[in-house]
Amino acid sequence: MPDDITPVLLCGGNGTRLWPLSRKSYPKQFAQLIGSESLFQASARRFAGQGFAAPLVITGDPFRFVVTEQLAATELAPRAVVIEPEGRNTAPAVLAAALVLAAHDPQAVMLVAPSDHVVPDAAAFRAAVLAALPRARAGDLVTFGIAPVRAETGYGWLELAPGARADATEPQPLARFVEKPDAGRAAAMLAAGNFLWNAGIFLFSVPAILMAFRLHAPDMLAAVQRSVQGAVADLGFTRLLPEAWAGVPDISIDYAIMEKASNLVVMPYGAGWSDLGGWQAVWQESGPDSAGNVCSAHATAIDCHDTLLRSEAEGLELVAIGVEDIVAIAMPDAVLIVRKSDSQRVKEAVAVLKARGAAQATSFAVDHRPWGWFESLAVGERFQVKRIVVKPGAALSLQSHMHRSEHWIVVAGTAKITIDDQVRLISENQSVYIPLGAHHRMENPGKLPMVLIEVQTGAYLGEDDIIRYQDDYARK
Amino acid sequence: MPDDITPVLLCGGNGTRLWPLSRKSYPKQFAQLIGSESLFQASARRFAGQGFAAPLVITGDPFRFVVTEQLAATELAPRAVVIEPEGRNTAPAVLAAALVLAAHDPQAVMLVAPSDHVVPDAAAFRAAVLAALPRARAGDLVTFGIAPVRAETGYGWLELAPGARADATEPQPLARFVEKPDAGRAAAMLAAGNFLWNAGIFLFSVPAILMAFRLHAPDMLAAVQRSVQGAVADLGFTRLLPEAWAGVPDISIDYAIMEKASNLVVMPYGAGWSDLGGWQAVWQESGPDSAGNVCSAHATAIDCHDTLLRSEAEGLELVAIGVEDIVAIAMPDAVLIVRKSDSQRVKEAVAVLKARGAAQATSFAVDHRPWGWFESLAVGERFQVKRIVVKPGAALSLQSHMHRSEHWIVVAGTAKITIDDQVRLISENQSVYIPLGAHHRMENPGKLPMVLIEVQTGAYLGEDDIIRYQDDYARK
The missing domain is CATH 3.90.550.10 (Spore Coat Polysaccharide Biosynthesis Protein SpsA; Chain A)
Structure with a gap:
């Protein structure tokens, strides 16, 4: 209207x-x-x-x-x-x-x-x-x-x-x-x-x-x-x-x-508002129980009072025993413990990590992209393993790498894979190999998310080793 | 003598x-x-x-x-x-x-x-x-x-x-x-x-x-x-x-x-002894600093007193702000926070997790075996990704699975792979596919540890789906 x-x-x-x-x-x-x-x-x-x-x-x-x-x-x-x-x-x-x-x-x-x-x-x-x-x-x-x-x-x-x-x-x-x-x-x-x-x-x-x-x-x-x-x-x-x-x-x-x-x-x-300006506010807005505790799934308070305990991952168990006035936020790559009444000081943690060059200060292991998301599962001396999830209908850019080759194994859904001038469909339990230098692209032609495990091998595995030839999302 | x-x-x-x-x-x-x-x-x-x-x-x-x-x-x-x-x-x-x-x-x-x-x-x-x-x-x-x-x-x-x-x-x-x-x-x-x-x-x-x-x-x-x-x-x-x-x-x-x-x-x-019977003893034996804190690598204490802060993984940052008399042990799959003077109560955490069926109560993500070790990197609905490290000269058993097929990608060293009646060497950046039911074995014939990424696909991925035909370590 x-x-x-x-x-x-x-x-x-x-x-x-x-x-x-x-x-x-x-x-x-x-x-x-x-x-x-x-x-x-x-x-x-x-x-x-x-x-x-x-x-x-x-x-x-x-x-x-x-x-x-x-x-x-x-x-x-x-x-x-x-x-x-x-x-x-x-x-x-x-x-x-x-x-x-x-x-x-x-x-x-x-x-x-x-x-x-x-x-x-x-x-x-x-x-x-x-x-x-x-x-x-x-x-x-x-x-x-x-x-x-x-x-x-x-x-x-x-x-x-x-x-x-x-x-x-x-x-x-x-x-x-x-x-x-x-x-x-x-x-x-x-x-x-x-x-x-x-x-x-x-x-x-x-x-x-x-x-x-x-x-x-x-x-x-x-x-x-x-x-x-x-x-x-x-x-x-x-x-x-x-x-x-x-x-x-x-x-x-x-x-x-x-x-x-x-x-x-x-x-x-006057009917209630919060800007969630810190963990104390999250505790307040989450509705503490009679002992003053707020526990997420996979978080356990034993004999605690006035705590906010959050585990942010399925496979991560957080247990607190005998503590009071504590906020604890557990993630697989970072854990914060702060006195609840000090929770405005969290920025000091970020500053310390930033000064030390720790990626956790500003970034997550999971990286959101227009076509879906990926996360690094393991990083070794000359290899990296990623889980890549591509949304239905979405496509990564047509690209090549100077320093790495890649193995792709589809574990859910169907992928349409371009390698140089070949295009083929690969489905669950099938794999392809992308040689160093090959022009390649991954698409999800299906109706469900496509999940793929990528194993990279090479001397340099940075996200910036990428030459894009065509991209649906106008990225350089 | x-x-x-x-x-x-x-x-x-x-x-x-x-x-x-x-x-x-x-x-x-x-x-x-x-x-x-x-x-x-x-x-x-x-x-x-x-x-x-x-x-x-x-x-x-x-x-x-x-x-x-x-x-x-x-x-x-x-x-x-x-x-x-x-x-x-x-x-x-x-x-x-x-x-x-x-x-x-x-x-x-x-x-x-x-x-x-x-x-x-x-x-x-x-x-x-x-x-x-x-x-x-x-x-x-x-x-x-x-x-x-x-x-x-x-x-x-x-x-x-x-x-x-x-x-x-x-x-x-x-x-x-x-x-x-x-x-x-x-x-x-x-x-x-x-x-x-x-x-x-x-x-x-x-x-x-x-x-x-x-x-x-x-x-x-x-x-x-x-x-x-x-x-x-x-x-x-x-x-x-x-x-x-x-x-x-x-x-x-x-x-x-x-x-x-x-x-x-x-x-x-009388020259010093401890049975490390709890986290408080570990704190004591680790030599607290002048504020009473003991911090491992990747653990940071900001304005804390009398704490033991341990991060047990390279990629896991633990930060504590403004807390006192706290033990915090952070691992990628489990985090414990306990008042230091209560650290004998840790067994209560184990009991709670055990009652809930959480594997973290008794097991690690890393599994030590006679031939080396493996860890699960990701588990999905019909897939699992593992990192497998085989010691020089060691071999896994000759085995087969009823419910899964496997992709193996070598990322460090050289593997000797048996699949049914074929034996071949595969090296860094090469892969093999193990069909469901095939008799297979992985060995490390080299002088350095061999690292392999395994991607399993199937409806059931438990460790007990294994039939052993021959094993150097006399396992059934």
């Missing part, structure tokens, strides 16, 4: 605070942290249905196929997936989204929301958005203010104007934005009762936000406009022009616009 | 207290817990050199090839490796060792020692053994008494006779054995000064210990004698007769003999 609200899902993030489950290569919005869907999927679903148009997603290049794959699983088609050449905080992302929307629907109303938040009562939140819609249509910038439940120093706060009500069911006048406070100030605001948390969720019309940028950030508007005008369509993605984007400042929408604008209102929301 | 002392290394154990590094399938004496050798290797080395003959090892069937492999690495050849049909505590093991020795050297002097203890000053311990030798030759049963450093309730204690000195450098008269005390009694003994820990290490002559069994356990003597007389030599192992062993009681040498014998003396030893 032309009057529907367009959700704009901000989907960047660098994944430090929930390491090791969230890493730069696959940040937290894509992980199954709470429930059976990713936070990103839950966010897309939250803003779907009556009154909402298809979402616009703004993300980084490495995540574009994860976005389409996860959206496809929810059966929600995106209106657009906009790719930022580099992450530049929220102001340029919101502005780019507004300009992309303006090209097709100059009067559109956009709901801007991070895609890594938890909102247990989605219907209540949708109702709050719809309640704020008239003010957004009227040209105001609506920010959502969360009823605070603790003296949080990690968020900005919103001060209501005199006479405004923190538990109102329609937008209220706002006195001002308050930057992240110290503990004393946070406690005072919690006690005062006329302060709300700033959740970074906004509702406004395209004309209203463009006007605000014109007033408060005209240089940024010009640069982002060039980047959007020069954007190219690429396999369904909207790729912003990198040259123009390079000059865009790294700045939040709060700082660039909201703290300066005068046409602001706040929509109070 | 005929007068040399024969070390008798007791090498059973079920590996519960140091789970997950120590498991029933590969107990703690074989693990690298302290330093660069296993405890078993360090024990064999401790009692080697001037005055000591080649050791007799008494172990269980599953460990026989680990014993020979680890001894080979120390370049110490065993006098005999005796295999108990089943573990029956220390009395039957010591008696069997005495009877095996008696057949060749009726006057031999034997030093009985568990193979999972830590003795930092091996030379000092050897000196203590040699100082006690005259009393052993004279027919006394010498027990070694460790100078106590805490009110330990987990050990038995030894009470010196009136007038004996706890710091003497030669054997002292013993008043009596004290069973594991309660905390109050332990504190009193520690304070009294005339008590030592019973370490379960003994020195005596074969005639003296056989006489003691004749006096105090004549039924056991008869049963073990039948088992030794019926023993068979099998690939260099001495296999006790299982039928006779079935009637042997499960009883310690302390209880069966030492608490009853009158010809006992104690050799005090």
Whole structure:
């Protein structure tokens, strides 16, 4: 419907605070942290249905196929997936989204929301958005203010104007934005009762936000406009022009616009919200048992209190005995143990590993690609074993290697294999050999995922020993 | 030399207290817990050199090839490796060792020692053994008494006779054995000064210990004698007769003999000893740093105190932040977190996992075999990928499978492969296919370990789908 609200899902993030489950290569919005869907999927679903148009997603290049794959699983088609050449905080992302929307629907109303938040009562939140819609249509910038439940120093706060009500069911006048406070100030605001948390969720019309940028950030508007005008369509993605984007400042929408604008209102929301800003929040949102423990499958607490114990792999048993106030996250390549009340310090672990050159700081063993995924099962002196899973209908690029030959054994499904000028189908329990230098390609012509074990042999086995001749996903 | 002392290394154990590094399938004496050798290797080395003959090892069937492999690495050849049909505590093991020795050297002097203890000053311990030798030759049963450093309730204690000195450098008269005390009694003994820990290490002559069994356990003597007389030599192992062993009681040498014998003396030893009876002891013996932390490679402590952090795999990073008094042992298939002062409770973790049917309770992903080892790299619905490493000169059995076919890809070294009536050599980067039902065998004819990736396909992939036609290691 032309009057529907367009959700704009901000989907960047660098994944430090929930390491090791969230890493730069696959940040937290894509992980199954709470429930059976990713936070990103839950966010897309939250803003779907009556009154909402298809979402616009703004993300980084490495995540574009994860976005389409996860959206496809929810059966929600995106209106657009906009790719930022580099992450530049929220102001340029919101502005780019507004300009992309303006090209097709100059009067559109956009709901801007991070895609890594938890909102247990989605219907209540949708109702709050719809309640704020008239003010957004009227040209105001609506920010959502969360009823605070603790003296949080990690968020900005919103001060209501005199006479405004923190538990109102329609937008209220706002006195001002308050930057992240110290503990004393946070406690005072919690006690005062006329302060709300700033959740970074906004509702406004395209004309209203463009006007605000014109007033408060005209240089940024010009640069982002060039980047959007020069954007190219690429396999369904909207790729912003990198040259123009390079000059865009790294700045939040709060700082660039909201703290300066005068046409602001706040929509109070009190039915539960979390930004899962650390493991302590995950523990809280997961619903601890009577002893205060949260245990995943394959995690066992013996005589423990107030723990979050997560095993993130089928074949990995985590057992804790006699510990208290502990978060333990176990993965086959990385284990984190942190005092729950210290869980904001996880970034120190990432920093230490990064300094030591450990890949676990930023990457996973499983690598997501447009055609599916692969993982390294074993690495030896002159060999590597991988499990490769190719989605139905998908194909890897036509490629060759300078330094390695490969054995492929299909263990599930059927593969269509090209080696130089030969094409053949190989099925479960059949194998082929790819000599060094041969042009080769692997496709899954079937209806089910195809699983293949690849054994590489050679003196150099890096991912960069690849020459691509043709690629369905326009990779170089 | 005929007068040399024969070390008798007791090498059973079920590996519960140091789970997950120590498991029933590969107990703690074989693990690298302290330093660069296993405890078993360090024990064999401790009692080697001037005055000591080649050791007799008494172990269980599953460990026989680990014993020979680890001894080979120390370049110490065993006098005999005796295999108990089943573990029956220390009395039957010591008696069997005495009877095996008696057949060749009726006057031999034997030093009985568990193979999972830590003795930092091996030379000092050897000196203590040699100082006690005259009393052993004279027919006394010498027990070694460790100078106590805490009110330990987990050990038995030894009470010196009136007038004996706890710091003497030669054997002292013993008043009596004290069973594991309660905390109050332990504190009193520690304070009294005339008590030592019973370490379960003994020195005596074969005639003296056989006489003691004749006096105090004549039924056991008869049963073990039948088992030794019926023993068979099998690939260099001495296999006790299982039928006779079935009637042997499960009883310690302390209880069966030492608490009853009158010809006992104690050799005090005060230069450091630990039985590594739990993770707390490993922490202690590993030499904590100034903050009380012990970190292995790939383990990082950030603002921690009094922790033992061990990563047991190259590709596994363990990071702890802000925790105290914690032991964390990380392996790719199991992670243990336990309050250090609770580390005797590790057996509860094993019990929980066993009840749940988790293989990690008792087994490792790596499986040691006489010909080398293998590990499962990935298991899927109808496939499994293994890495197989075959020692130079070794061969797997000639076998066939009813439910699976196999692809083998050699990634290091050269394999001699038999498939039905064909024999061929395949080298790095070559592969073969073993059809379901084919008789096949894999050998390593080379001088270096051969590494092979095996991809199995089939509806049933258990280790028990194997029909053996010929086996160098006499397995069924």
